[in-house]
Structures are given as C-alpha cells and as structure tokens.
Amino acid sequence: MTATYPEDWQKVIEFHGHVCPGLATGYRLAKAALVALGYKDPEEGDLVTIAESDRCTIDPFQIVLGCTIGKGKLYIHSTGKQAFTVGCRQSGKAVRVIQLPYNYSAESNALTKRVMSGRVSDEEYRRYKTAREARIHEILTLPDPELLKVEPVSVVLPEKEPIHDSPCCEFCGEQVMEPWTRRREGKIACIGCAVAVVR
Numbered sequence: 001m002t003a004t005y006p007e008d009w010q011k012v013i014e015f016h017g018h019v020c021p022g023l024a025t026g027y028r029l030a031k032a033a034l035v036a037l038g039y040k041d042p043e044e045g046d047l048v049t050i051a052e053s054d055r056c057t058i059d060p061f062q063i064v065l066g067c068t069i070g071k072g073k074l075y076i077h078s079t080g081k082q083a084f085t086v087g088c089r090q091s092g093k094a095v096r097v098i099q100l101p102y103n104y105s106a107e108s109n110a111l112t113k114r115v116m117s118g119r120v121s122d123e124e125y126r127r128y129k130t131a132r133e134a135r136i137h138e139i140l141t142l143p144d145p146e147l148l149k150v151e152p153v154s155v156v157l158p159e160k161e162p163i164h165d166s167p168c169c170e171f172c173g174e175q176v177m178e179p180w181t182r183r184r185e186g187k188i189a190c191i192g193c194a195v196a197v198v199r
C-alpha cells in the first residue's frame with residue numbers, strides 16, 4: 001500500500017510507529033504549509049511550527065518540516081483543533097493550516113469504540129481495518145481543497161532559545177539551566193530543592 005506514496009511518508013510512519021488517519025492528516029498539512037511558504041527544502045527557511053494539537057497529527061511536522069521539539073522549532077499551544085501555524089524566522093512569513101471538518105459515520109464510531117474496548121469479532125476487526133485503510137488512502141490522495149485549508153497569518157514567532165549557563169544546585173549538586181534555578185537560604189537551588197522542607 002505504501003509503495004505508491006512518497007518516500008518521506010515512509011519516514012513519518014517509522015518515526016510515529018504506526019499508520020493512522022491522524023498521521024496522514026498531519027503529513028498532508030505539513031506538506032501544504034511547506035508549499036504555501038514557497039520552500040522545497042525545510043532547512044532553507046528556518047521554519048517554526050506552533051501546534052494546536054499534540055496528537056498523532058503533530059509528528060509529521062517534526063519529520064517533513066524538521067520542526068522538532070529538541071531543535072526548539074516546535075511549540076504546543078493546544079486548542080483541540082487539528083491546526084498548525086508554520087512560520088519562517090527569516091522572512092517572518094507564516095501560514096496556518098487546518099483540517100476541514102470531517103465526521104466518521106455513527107456506525108463507524110461505534111465499531112471503533114468496540115475495537116478499542118477489545119470486544120470485537122475477527123470479522124468486525126477486519127471491517128474496521130479495511131475502513132481505516134481506505135480513509136488513510138483517501139487522506140493521502142484527496143486534492144488539498146477537499147482536505148484542508150491554508151490561510152496566511154501574521155504572528156510573532158517565538159524567539160530562538162538562547163544557550164543558558166548551567167550552575168550546580170548547592171543542595172543536591174545537580175546541574176540546572178539558569179532560568180530554572182531558585183534561591184533558598186541565599187544559595188542556588190534547583191526547583192526540587194527550593195521547595196524541599198528541611199527536616
């Protein structure tokens with residue numbers, strides 16, 4: 001099934017650990033953002049993603065756009081929407097991509113609930129798998145306007161994270177980045193030690 005899909009879709013699956021409709025949606029949203037910003041290679045633009053969801057849809061942004069948590073290029077401001085703002089730190093240009101409304105049928109939702117509870121027959125599970133695969137295929141192949149919306153937005157993008165000094169906590173001896181240090185009895189304390197009650 002994956003043979004006809006682009007190579008980076010495979011990378012996204014490997015990173016996420018399973019294939020699911022949310023992952024496919026995130027993949028399409030991330031691609032659409034990249035195109036709308038006019039980039040082919042995400043490294044060109046020093047992109048930053050502000051995610052309104054922290055579920056399956058978020059992971060493709062880390063792979064397709066290189067907006068990983070560790071690089072300080074992914075910020076989560078949950079609103080419960082499958083929406084993501086992607087901006088370029090160099091040009092200041094930004095777009096917000098969002099999935100268009102889509103509802104599974106009541107029957108399909110009921111079947112999914114039964115599968116989640118583990119109480120399904122083999123036949124029902126096969127039906128669930130087939131429907132799910134069909135939906136994933138649909139998400140991966142629908143034209144953009146039937147699946148998602150892209151809107152230009154003006155936002156203030158988060159600043160690059162500075163490098164911090166890491167002094168040692170004078171109570172436990174562990175190193176801690178400066179903004180997280182506290183004061184206790186006039187000494188440097190980590191958060192854990194700052195609130196520790198002296199016995």
Ligand SMILES: [Zn+2]
Nearest residue numbers: 020022023056
């Ligand atoms: Zn998933």
Ligand SMILES: [Zn+2]
Nearest residue numbers: 169172190193
């Ligand atoms: Zn400490």
